[in-house]
Amino acid sequence: MSAAPPAALADPMLPAPWRVRAVRRETADVVTLDLVPLASGVPCFAPGQFNMIYAYGVGEVPVSLSGDPADRSCFVHTVRAVGEVSAAIAGAAPGSVLGLRGPFGSAWPVDAAAGHDLLIVAGGLGLAPLRPAIYRVLARSERFGRIAVLYGGRGPAELLFRDELAVWGARADVTVAVTVDHADPSWHGHVGVVPALIGQIGFDPPNTVALLCGPEVMLRFTATALRAAGVAAERIHLSMERNMKCAIGLCGHCQFGPDFVCQDGPVLRYDRIAARLAVREI
């Protein structure tokens, strides 16, 4: 089950110091940080992978990479202040230093999706781990069939990357559909759940690859809707979230049946995990 840790990491358990180069506020409780290493170059990463970020003296949490994998000038992470550690990371000021280990985990099968229609379905903060895949796809969109980005959020004020969604939506080679759970009448977009968007997008289900990231409930309902539409289970890929600690498949905190989410995931194929998603005790 265990693969070797990333070759670039001499000691994958040792956080390296990275400086916060810039901070962008996305929503009331979500920020995006640009991080640069103090002592080395910026490693390569694959869309879907994550780093362990350490707020010194507070704690360490996994955070997906949310930047462009082609940009080797920094790592970009989008963090929501939920608990003590994530609040400390989200509150890091430009110039401050955080510890970082990674990148870890499996990746979105972007290259394997070439030649297929591609549905990228995100809910809430789940757009952040999918954004690197979107960058990579849109950099060479001619490799794919129809491309659609479906995004659902709690309300208009909680949507991430609104400027980029508008830019992507203006392109001829991608369809962008955004929905929110609730809104006031000043919102002129769609209101409803993400699976409801699936029926509004033109795609060829037997020839479609779907990438899903968001709260687990949203993943379950979206995967079910995709299956009902005729998308093969083995072509649906989900990014799972569990309690990751070591990030290298040693400690077992993130064990999800036979998988360690930190190492075999976070991106997992739906046909392999569908039965486990229904097991509440896992």
Added chain:
Amino acid sequence: METLERLLLGHEFLAGIDPALGRRLVGCARNLRFAPGEYLFREGGPADEFYLIREGRVALELHAPARPPIVIESLGGGEMVGASWLVPPYRWGFDARATADTRVFGLDAHCLRGKCDADHHLGYEMMRRLLPVMVRRMQAARQQMLDVYGHPPA
């Protein structure tokens, strides 16, 4: 009338209906147009018409004191609006407001209920089409109620 029949039977909600049954609905139907901001109906009002959206956009809204209306769902072309016309006391449970130029078929509820009562094949056909939509919307409402994108409780 011929045009209305062709258009009505071509609506997604009635896709594949036996034309003989579908034709029975035509006499209940009329074309309507709503400008942005116009209400199809208001909460508490008589649910005397069943709407099939041809094109445009309709927001379903709930009102509460001391806060702006809440949009709970938005619907577009090919979708139907509301089922209160079928359930006594036939009063709408929310507002429906056009948010774009919207064209709909309005089917008179008295006419429709009468025909469904008189012809159970037609009634069953309507139920078969309404129920999946209602179940899908109920499931969606439950997902929205979960507030999955909010903070998990501490």
